[in-house]
Amino acid sequence: xxxRKGDDNKTFFNSDRFFNEGGKWFFTTREGQLMGPFDSRKDxxxxxxxxxxxxxxxxxxxxxx
Numbered sequence: 001x002x003x004r005k006g007d008d009n010k011t012f013f014n015s016d017r018f019f020n021e022g023g024k025w026f027f028t029t030r031e032g033q034l035m036g037p038f039d040s041r042k043d044x045x046x047x048x049x050x051x052x053x054x055x056x057x058x059x060x061x062x063x064x065x
Contacts, residue, residue: 017029017048018041018044018045020041021037022037024036024037024038024039025037025038025039025040025041025043025044026038026044027044027047027048029051035047035048035051
């Protein structure tokens, strides 16, 4: 996916990935896992970044998600 000039250091999230239910935030992964609850969307976004980083590290060693 291409990025606009100046967007190189920004992280973008699929907006359909996050949802709020009962005042708590959740996100779904491409693998179909439901992650949460989180107190805020920002907390969920931070957790998603950690999750994606962990997937990347696993892939470096040839491991599946």
